[in-house]
Amino acid sequence: MELQRTIMTIAGSDSSGGAGIQADLRTFAALGHYGTSVITALTAQNTTGVQGVHGVPPSFLEQQIHSVLDDLDVHAIKTGMLFDAENTRATVRALKKYYSGRAMPPLVCDPVCVSTSGHSLLAPEALENCSYLARFLQFKTCLMLPGDLLRCGPRGVLVKGGHMTATIADVDSLARAHPEICIMRDGLYGDDMEILSVNTPEPTSLVIDVLCEADGPTTLFVRPRIDSTSTHGTGCTLSAALACALADGASVSEAATAAAAFTHLGIRTATKLGAGHGPLNHLHSVTQRLVPPRTPTNPYPLTQLLIKGSAGIWREYVEHPFVQRLGEGTLPKDSFVRFITQDYHYLKYYARAYGQVPSFFSSTSTDVCCSLLAAKSDTFPAIASATQTILNVLREISMHRAFCAEFGVSAAELEQTREAAATSAYGGYLIDVGMQGDTTKLLVALLACLLGYGEVGLWLKRAFGSAAGPERSRRNVVLEGHPYRRWIEDYSGKEYQYAVRAGLETIEACAAADPPSAARLAEWRAVWERCTRLEKALWDMALEVQD
């Protein structure tokens, strides 16, 4: 996830992490934004209560605001607990100083007075300074109060309804009495979604947040009440999520809708923590990214994961005794012929499976790979590379025919050789994956063969060739007189290696454009491991002729 916008919170610190700047920063991160935090006061608190408060000197509070604003481009600001009248004034002073003569980004004020655990977090004189908040709001107050607040100048006032309870009947009668009020039923289905509501229990108790806009209607956000103790930092989370949506350019009403839904899910998905009112789960909106991003020095992160995940089998495959003996030139001719004839049959399946990659070159807009190919400016090289892979299979087949002729097996004999069980098992599996899954899954299945032969080619050339020429480097390795010289040179050669790169590029681009969930990655790993085993089994089979 790349961080989108910078947001500044001016609030208290909660040592237990559930509220204050800690809840704000977690909310910003969960919604993809970068958080900066100006601390007004420290609290020593936990889920059972507030054990101590340490105010920050007003001048240092101002200094923090200047440090942030002097360097970073802030797209939204939220204020939480301002602690006392002096710090409230210091905040106003610093913001006024910075924004005099320039546009201020959206500002969300959360007038934190009392913690969820009941602790007063605003000094009495500050409360007077704000002079408007009743400690326990009643339903009617919520509808009347915002009007008074709106006169202070904000674009909107959102009154959180967590401390009140209403029923669907209350909402329906309110809607009848006040047709001008807009009612948003989140998690309650509209009249074109009756089919979804049939099997969903109707909530008996509702929470209603009230939004009044200076230039808009009054909106009620109605949602099912959750019976939970994980409500520590609900207000902080709501106002932080509001700031995120406003930074994204949402309207006040859109922001309230998004923020209320985010907070609701935070309470709903929380697991109990601590002995009292525990924190929300802010991270319900993200999942782990399992394949790391591609970087210049690690351009093949998925392939690395796959290889490392089955390192033992991969090594048994690419450093198989068959390969070792082939390199040494001690592999019996019979084993090689058996391998080549079976590989010839295998390549039929392989080419057919490649043909199955269904809309790899088509213009179907819904195909991921294809969308990627079409959307990126460098798509033609990608298409060309993929084509090269298919052509490579045909080239391999002609090489196999030549080998067989060289070793006294005619084209007719080659065609008529009965398939070994190892060949049928592997070939059938490729076709099955092609029928069953999507493009990426099939590409993973095709990768073990493509990559493994590339690795084997490079290794054999380096290990069993001898450096020649004035430079005696890896590039000048020759295999003079080696009985399997052509086979090694083919798989270590330019054309095959180019096809490998094209295949790697395609699959890594797919994984980067469509990052897999844990379930999907597990599926790919299983496919990769199975194909690696099936590759090893092909060489076991070829050696068994002899051993």
Added chain:
Amino acid sequence: MELQRTIMTIAGSDSSGGAGIQADLRTFAALGHYGTSVITALTAQNTTGVQGVHGVPPSFLEQQIHSVLDDLDVHAIKTGMLFDAENTRATVRALKKYYSGRAMPPLVCDPVCVSTSGHSLLAPEALENCSYLARFLQFKTCLMLPGDLLRCGPRGVLVKGGHMTATIADVDSLARAHPEICIMRDGLYGDDMEILSVNTPEPTSLVIDVLCEADGPTTLFVRPRIDSTSTHGTGCTLSAALACALADGASVSEAATAAAAFTHLGIRTATKLGAGHGPLNHLHSVTQRLVPPRTPTNPYPLTQLLIKGSAGIWREYVEHPFVQRLGEGTLPKDSFVRFITQDYHYLKYYARAYGQVPSFFSSTSTDVCCSLLAAKSDTFPAIASATQTILNVLREISMHRAFCAEFGVSAAELEQTREAAATSAYGGYLIDVGMQGDTTKLLVALLACLLGYGEVGLWLKRAFGSAAGPERSRRNVVLEGHPYRRWIEDYSGKEYQYAVRAGLETIEACAAADPPSAARLAEWRAVWERCTRLEKALWDMALEVQD
């Protein structure tokens, strides 16, 4: 993402958010852990430097530690900037007091002395107190220094090498001279991955972190140096990631490997922020979760997203004039017959597409849906529900035959009716999706039909039936004498509605077990919207007979 473990950081606050507890908390969140934070000092800083520091009184620092530990079960602790000797002693005192007589979780000490911007963050007397850190470390110092530190008692000492540079030749010669040193090359490929290294540029400059373990070898973590100014908070991030891995139960060496890789990617994926040394991108390890989690009051979040995403077309489909007239009983008989005969043909495709859901009931362990069905204890009801959906198609077909007979169309005529273009277009699309994508994509394609007819059935029964019986509720609606009564009762009836629920359950379970990436969700949305349009087109076609 559900939060796994609780971790406590004891460190300074960085107003600009890139280092200190802010970097720690972001790291904990990015790695799936819940962070608590004890603040030792506040800094007013940004990417260009530190403008001010405000120390927290030692007694209040201790109070914060007690508030956290008295309530929450902490699985790892890290200390960062401790500010001065007094606060260092207060930290030790508070931890000793709490953990005397009980096991202490893993503790990571990051002896922060100097910020990336060059500001000394530890008072001189505290530096003496720690008495061991040179301001600029040389390569040899890194190898010798940890030995001295190990004598203080930790399980391991990790010396960060960000301020030194080495080449591959340096590392190779070191490896030859000290075969006992373990060398981990992250982002540099092993000898069984030559195929990946061929096309990756060899880094000219390396960063080396050195780990010495009390009961283990010395390990060098070698990775390519990144030329970047996004290094503000690198040390905080590394030590926070170490704490996460140790909380997860990793060994010291595993933790160092994971933490170094996490930090490296944080620098690599960062976008420049601020005028000086900007922050890392800690969130490279997560992606947005686009389908919200299922909750008791919103059990169908994917389906809601799909419907809301194409709200206009969905409404045109389920409230189509054809449906309206059918409900009113004013639909011409010809239109109804045309619809029923075409729907009969469509249902052949539909049943065939259902048959394509490839390993829906098979035992292939790699199939997501199937894994889900097999892994959950309540799998038999899910299998039964899916079977019911298939049986429902067969029941629908027999209903269509009965309707046709009633309206004077024989079974042979029904079978021989030529397919309309709208029918072929829709049916062909279902088969195409079945060939092309995976199970979930096909289930999305099948959902528009399943769900829409359920919605239409419920709506028609409610809108055009009349309540009867003593209770006059929705449940007692009757359609006495309605010409299309049986059609409405079938789609609003128990069996069909049960099949709808089974279909919803299956697709929502798939999406929850395998959360889609943005690309995959976009694909599902496109499939859903296309099917909704194709459904509408079927009814357009039926009405055109008349209009």
